[in-house]
Amino acid sequence: MNDPSASLSPALERLAFEIPKVELHLHLEGAIPLETLFSLIQRAGTEPGINSVGDLRKGLAYTDFGHFIEVWTWKNTFIRKEEDFDEIAYKVLLDLAKQNVKYVEMFYSPGDFWRQGLSVSGITESILRGRERANRDTGILSGLIVDLIRDHGPEIGARRLDEVEPYLGKGLIGIGLGGSEQTFPADPYAPIYREARKRGFRLTAHAGEAAGAESIWTVIKKLGVERIGHGLRAFEDPGLVFYLAEKQIPLEMCVTSNVKTGACPKAAAHPIGDYVQRGLSVTVNSDDPVMFGSSITEEYLFLAQQLGFTMEDLKRLSLNGISASFLTKAEKEEMRSLFEAEWQEILARPFVSTH
Numbered sequence: 470m471n472d473p474s475a476s477l478s479p480a481l482e483r484l485a486f487e488i489p490k491v492e493l494h495l496h497l498e499g500a501i502p503l504e505t506l507f508s509l510i511q512r513a514g515t516e517p518g519i520n521s522v523g524d525l526r527k528g529l530a531y532t533d534f535g536h537f538i539e540v541w542t543w544k545n546t547f548i549r550k551e552e553d554f555d556e557i558a559y560k561v562l563l564d565l566a567k568q569n570v571k572y573v574e575m576f577y578s579p580g581d582f583w584r585q586g587l588s589v590s591g592i593t594e595s596i597l598r599g600r601e602r603a604n605r606d607t608g609i610l611s612g613l614i615v616d617l618i619r620d621h622g623p624e625i626g627a628r629r630l631d632e633v634e635p636y637l638g639k640g641l642i643g644i645g646l647g648g649s650e651q652t653f654p655a656d657p658y659a660p661i662y663r664e665a666r667k668r669g670f671r672l673t674a675h676a677g678e679a680a681g682a683e684s685i686w687t688v689i690k691k692l693g694v695e696r697i698g699h700g701l702r703a704f705e706d707p708g709l710v711f712y713l714a715e716k717q718i719p720l721e722m723c724v725t726s727n728v729k730t731g732a733c734p735k736a737a738a739h740p741i742g743d744y745v746q747r748g749l750s751v752t753v754n755s756d757d758p759v760m761f762g763s764s765i766t767e768e769y770l771f772l773a774q775q776l777g778f779t780m781e782d783l784k785r786l787s788l789n790g791i792s793a794s795f796l797t798k799a800e801k802e803e804m805r806s807l808f809e810a811e812w813q814e815i816l817a818r819p820f821v822s823t824h
């Protein structure tokens with residue numbers, strides 16, 4: 470890695486845009502483009518103070534993590550129909566395809582919409598329709614991961630597993646565990662994860678974001694996850710960092726998110742560079758890009774501009790996204806050769822610094 474100030478290039482922004490990407494930690498409801506969300510608000514009726522996309526951008530600002538959850542919930546109240554998810558998925562995927570994202574594994578939280586009378590199956594089917602349309606129009610590939618929210622408890626989690634099982638293999642690929650990690654430990658979800666594995670779901674869980682290294686150990690040892698959502702605080706236990714490197718358990722890292730939510734006090738203190746140097750399987754992700762005023766492209770740009778990552782480092786991270794994904798071996802190989810070809814072209818440009 471370089472001195473952060475030395476590798477800046479005026480063409481870097483364009484390059485960050487063109488980097489072939491995989492996104493493995495993205496919440497569909499946190500990625501709705503502002504224009505789409507604004508049209509949903511208009512369709513739902515009037516909302517005091519929100520008369521333009523600019524107002525909406527300001528309305529999504531938050532002061533701390535508690536307020537972030539409030540704003541997140543407020544935004545979701547404008548999704549009134551199951552069909553809205555078709556448009557949301559389509560627009561989110563189009564936005565990603567424009568940034569040269571070839572494949573995305575998206576979380577969705579269907580349990581957040583029962584107040585609006587939306588069913589889990591209706592939401593899922595609607596997203597899968599939008600996903601198909603986006604694939605037809607842009608070629609982008611995607612898989613859905615249902616988020617079992619810790620705060621809702623294991624009984625609802627078990628029910629959710631049954632509700633989404635019919636979609637397994639039809640676009641739905643796995644389960645994740647979000648919500649208030651600091652309040653609700655993952656242990657009670659062990660039987661659900663065991664059952665999910667048996668049924669063919671792929672397994673990930675948020676851990677080490679709002680809680681420490683112990684929480685990461687729990688999802689590894691008790692839930693048997695294949696990947697860690699965030700894993701930010703692994704550094705609190707050097708033995709865990711060693712274990713993650715040895716076992717190559719991928720981390721779905723989301724730097725902007727960690728800084729914006731305060732999980733990491735400042736960007737310069739983020740351990741992502743250290744984890745890469747220690748050989749951990751690190752991937753780059755945007756989490757809730759619209760809520761954080763970010764994008765997957767800006768995540769790569771941030772690593773280059775603020776943390777001194779070289780283009781070779783970024784290439785490694787983009788390829789890690791393929792290895793860490795839930796694609797099949799053959800799909801991974803196909804995608805890897807596509808990425809290698811695009812990277813070859815990017816790195817051959819005379820203005821790209823690769824040292």
Ligand SMILES: [Zn+2]
Binds near residue numbers: 494647675698756
């Ligand atoms: Zn997340």
